[in-house]
Amino acid sequence: MPYRSERIVITATGVISSLGAGRDEHVQKLRLAQPELRYPLILQTNHAHDFLLGEVAATNAELAARLPFLDKQARITRTALLSLCAFQDLLAQIDLNFLRSFGGRLSLVNASTVGGMSEVENIYHELIDLNYEGADTEWIELLDCAESTEQLATSFQLKPAMATISTACSSSANAILVAARRLRTGMADIAIAGGGDALSRFTLNGFHSLKNMDPAACRPFDGQRNGLNLGEGAAYLVLEREQDALRRGARIEAVLSGWCNANDAYHPTAPSPDGAGALRTMQSALNHAGLTASDIGYINAHGTATINNDAAEGKAINTLWGGRPPKFSSTKAFTGHTLAAAGALEALFSIWAMQEGFAPANLNWSVPMEECPVQPVLQTEPLQARHVMSNSFGFGGNNVSLVFSRA
Amino acid sequence: MSQQPLYVYAATAISPQHSFRAAELMQPLVHFAEGKLHAQDASYSDYISPVAIRRMSRIMKMTISAAMECLSQAGVKAPDAIITGTGSGGVLDMEQVVKDLRRFDEGSLNPTAFIQSTYNSPNGWIAMQTHATCYNQTFVHRGCSFELALLDAQGLLAESRRGLRLLVGCYDELSDEYTLIRGRRGYWKVNPPDSLALLQHADTAGTIAGEGVNFFVFGSEPEQALACVAAIRLLHHADAASVADAVREILSGAGLAPSDLGLIMLGLNGDVRQSHLYNDLLTAWPQSIPVVSFKPLCGEYETASGFGLWLGIQVLNGWTIPQELQVRGVVPTDLGGSNVLVVNHFIQGEVSILLLRGKAESCR
Numbered sequence: 061m062p063y064r065s066e067r068i069v070i071t072a073t074g075v076i077s078s079l080g081a082g083r084d085e086h087v088q089k090l091r092l093a094q095p096e097l098r099y100p101l102i103l104q105t106n107h108a109h110d111f112l113l114g115e116v117a118a119t120n121a122e123l124a125a126r127l128p129f130l131d132k133q134a135r136i137t138r139t140a141l142l143s144l145c146a147f148q149d150l151l152a153q154i155d156l157n158f159l160r161s162f163g164g165r166l167s168l169v170n171a172s173t174v175g176g177m178s179e180v181e182n183i184y185h186e187l188i189d190l191n192y193e194g195a196d197t198e199w200i201e202l203l204d205c206a207e208s209t210e211q212l213a214t215s216f217q218l219k220p221a222m223a224t225i226s227t228a229c230s231s232s233a234n235a236i237l238v239a240a241r242r243l244r245t246g247m248a249d250i251a252i253a254g255g256g257d258a259l260s261r262f263t264l265n266g267f268h269s270l271k272n273m274d275p276a277a278c279r280p281f282d283g284q285r286n287g288l289n290l291g292e293g294a295a296y297l298v299l300e301r302e303q304d305a306l307r308r309g310a311r312i313e314a315v316l317s318g319w320c321n322a323n324d325a326y327h328p329t330a331p332s333p334d335g336a337g338a339l340r341t342m343q344s345a346l347n348h349a350g351l352t353a354s355d356i357g358y359i360n361a362h363g364t365a366t367i368n369n370d371a372a373e374g375k376a377i378n379t380l381w382g383g384r385p386p387k388f389s390s391t392k393a394f395t396g397h398t399l400a401a402a403g404a405l406e407a408l409f410s411i412w413a414m415q416e417g418f419a420p421a422n423l424n425w426s427v428p429m430e431e432c433p434v435q436p437v438l439q440t441e442p443l444q445a446r447h448v449m450s451n452s453f454g455f456g457g458n459n460v461s462l463v464f465s466r467a
Numbered sequence: 468m469s470q471q472p473l474y475v476y477a478a479t480a481i482s483p484q485h486s487f488r489a490a491e492l493m494q495p496l497v498h499f500a501e502g503k504l505h506a507q508d509a510s511y512s513d514y515i516s517p518v519a520i521r522r523m524s525r526i527m528k529m530t531i532s533a534a535m536e537c538l539s540q541a542g543v544k545a546p547d548a549i550i551t552g553t554g555s556g557g558v559l560d561m562e563q564v565v566k567d568l569r570r571f572d573e574g575s576l577n578p579t580a581f582i583q584s585t586y587n588s589p590n591g592w593i594a595m596q597t598h599a600t601c602y603n604q605t606f607v608h609r610g611c612s613f614e615l616a617l618l619d620a621q622g623l624l625a626e627s628r629r630g631l632r633l634l635v636g637c638y639d640e641l642s643d644e645y646t647l648i649r650g651r652r653g654y655w656k657v658n659p660p661d662s663l664a665l666l667q668h669a670d671t672a673g674t675i676a677g678e679g680v681n682f683f684v685f686g687s688e689p690e691q692a693l694a695c696v697a698a699i700r701l702l703h704h705a706d707a708a709s710v711a712d713a714v715r716e717i718l719s720g721a722g723l724a725p726s727d728l729g730l731i732m733l734g735l736n737g738d739v740r741q742s743h744l745y746n747d748l749l750t751a752w753p754q755s756i757p758v759v760s761f762k763p764l765c766g767e768y769e770t771a772s773g774f775g776l777w778l779g780i781q782v783l784n785g786w787t788i789p790q791e792l793q794v795r796g797v798v799p800t801d802l803g804g805s806n807v808l809v810v811n812h813f814i815q816g817e818v819s820i821l822l823l824r825g826k827a828e829s830c831r
Binding site: 106172185190201223325458 | 469549587594615
């Protein structure tokens with residue numbers, strides 16, 4: 061199996077989050093510093109008035125209405141609906157028949173943390189109770205993380221080599237680097253990578269049980285930060301080898317110039333407090349890209365606004381850039397933490413920051429952290445960057461840093 | 468295109484059989500009457516500290532133990548990558564969380580169950596215990612989750628310097644509720660036979676449920692290897708024709724004729740509705756090649772192909788196949804240095820084909 065260190069480029073993007081659908085709505089709200097967090101109207105939960113969430117402002121029926129090709133009778137989860145919407149957005153930039161022509165030489169590397177939990181949690185008690193004779197057991201097949209992957213392939217009549225990754229909050233960042241490796245080893249000739257997750261009571265109460273949720277809008281890297289806001293969404297990127305993209309005259313959005321997946325090997329849910337894991341990941345991604353720290357013009361930080369993450373990530377950034385970090389911000393206060401979508405979503409934010417020439421604000425920051433007094437971008441700032449970094453750090457110490465460069 | 472060989476230096480199994488540190492490997496064979504093949508518990512405390520083990524789920528204990536033993540057998544302290552596949556992950560913990568949400572009306576929730584239900588939890592723990600700060604990946608895609616881990620391992624070895632030692636594995640656990648719901652979907656035989664007699668009951672719908680954990684240490688040098696995974700092929704939504712084509716491609720790609728195979732190991736699971744996937748192998752191929760199925764030993768689950776690979780490696784290293792697994796032909800007692808084809812399917816339509824070579828150097 062030959063491995064060629066060819067440049068991997070991004071040639072199309074698709075996105076949906078609480079900020080809206082598509083690039084323009086996202087860029088506009090990021091630039092104007094307009095977050096979209098609300099008390100949930102769609103997620104049915106007792107905590108509807110307890111926590112602000114980045115909920116996509118469309119019911120399942122409204123999402124389905126944007127997808128006219130869907131079989132109206134088919135069982136479909138909110139996770140899959142979000143993924144389909146983001147994927148459809150991506151198809152505005154690349155021809156579906158062109159993608160179909162690759163058959164199994166197209167790799168679809170998707171990510172999800174809880175699959176169709178948002179629906180299955182409502183009916184699980186029926187599924188396990190034999191007295192519920194009419195229980196619709198087909199739903200159990202949709203609990204699977206691969207459900208949205210399979211749904212993307214089926215709905216858009218693609219026959220790709222499929223893979224689904226689940227590494228908590230870094231899932232779709234991992235999907236991107238797995239797709240890139242598949243291109244470099246020749247296992248694929250074109251790839252679509254990303255992820256999607258819908259809000260569920262499962263994740264909401266799960267994070268709540270870890271005392272990780274801020275009832276108000278989250279405050280990344282702030283001294284008074286108090287936990288995260290959850291969100292939902294989906295984001296996908298088309299990846300190609302640069303020579304292939306150039307040959308077909310594709311518009312190149314950015315170059316994926318380096319990446320690293322490394323593990324904290326420290327604690328099941330908390331990062332190493334000195335930031336050693338985050339530091340190692342960012343440094344290795346830079347090495348992989350053949351760049352030095354000073355080449356990076358902007359970092360889209362993981363910045364969940366949990367006590368542990370931000371202290372560790374802040375220290376790592378401070379160390380790697382010798383106390384003079386580049387412009388950096390967490391955009392989690394705009395969208396909430398979209399879990400399996402976050403890696404791909406924030407990869408797009410990083411690319412757009414570089415393209416559009418602005419660093420989005422790190423909202424709700426007022427006082428420095430005691431542990432590490434780094435100061436993020438406080439309001440939208442002009443940016444001239446040739447290279448940007450996007451961090452995604454997850455449970456299980458699963459860290460990913462991606463480096464994107466101008467085309 | 469030639470594939471990156473995965474040389475196997477160690478392989479472990481916690482399975483329904485006596486497969487883990489057994490005095491005599493899989494002796495006696497364990498059989499199950501109720502259609503649920505539960506794994507034999509290992510001495511988990513040999514691998515996990517007393518403090519950690521107290522609140523740990525069984526699948527976490529199984530996974531960590533199988534992984535640590537595998538590393539130890541390969542003489543590896545910290546691996547250079549940890550890559551796993553799982554179909555359902557910590558499904559018992561996930562069920563617990565879902566039920567608690569309803570029972571306590573979104574009141575108090577046990578954070579341990581939530582954390583352990585996260586699919587990459589075992590990976591994180593293995594990394595922590597081995598201080599492995601390396602690449603760490605978890606694939607969750609139905610019946611091809613383990614194969615995706617294998618493909619990722621191929622890619623990682625292809626891009627890396629030589630001398631790497633990758634820890635690659637799979638894990639799935641059997642839960643009563645999982646079996647119940649899947650049963651309502653028609654997965655299982657209504658009147659399950661004795662598990663070791665599964666292949667004599669291949670004329671009815673349904674199979675029997677199983678569970679297990681497998682780990683492997685892979686690298687790119689033939690020295691000291693137990694065997695070599697020379698080629699991997701994965702099919703989504705396969706049919707008999709696509710399986711037949713893929714098997715032919717994989718053999719011709721390796722420069723082998725059907726007669727070069729010492730054994731074909733199938734994932735035949737006793738379900739009459741799915742056995743057509745193996746039709747070509749069973750009818751069009753030389754009848755002189757012996758065919759066996761590994762499912763009577765492990766039952767059916769998303770990552771059963773991990774057990775199939777593990778068993779193939781045992782066969783190439785002197786384990787004698789019992790007659791309960793025979794589908795066709797007489798299995799030679801000595802398959803050392805031979806080639807073994809492992810073909811598996813899962814109920815949802817995934818099929819995988821692994822070409823195993825006993826003479827590891829022939830992979831090059």
